[in-house]
Amino acid sequence: MGAVPAAETFSPWTVVNLVFHHLVDQGLHPVLGEGGDPAVPATALLRTLGIDPGRNDETVTSATVQDELAAIRTRMLGEPPA
Template structure:
C-alpha cells in the first residue's frame, strides 16, 4: 500500500466465512466463539491474516452505543 492508496477494510464475516469454507473443504472442522460471542475471535483471525477488522456492522458496538445513549438520555433528560 502506498500513501496515495486508502487502507482497505473488509467485513470480518466475509473473510472468516471464506477461511472456514476452505478449512472445511480440506476436511477440517473449524469452530469459532465456542465460549461466547464470535466477533472478537473472528477479528483476531483477521489480524493474524494481516487484515484490519472493520468495526462497521459490529452488532456489539451498536448495542454498546444504544446502551450509552440510553444512559445519557436518562441522565440529562430524566427519561426512564
C-alpha cells in the first residue's frame, strides 16, 4: 500500500482575504465584522471542499492579519494606520 497523503490545510483568514479583495475588485463594498466572524463560514467552506482549516498563526489576533486589516481600512475608508 502507498503512503497516506498528509491532510491539506489552509487558513480560513486567507479565504476571507481572497473573497474580500475579489468583491472589492468587482466594485462591491464588503464590510468585515458587522455580520459576525467571517472565519466561521470560511472554515465551513474549506471543510466542504475537503480541506482542513489550519495555520493558526493567521488568527484574527495575529500581527499579520491585523496589519492586513489596517491596510484594507486605509484603502477603503481612508483611515490612517494606527
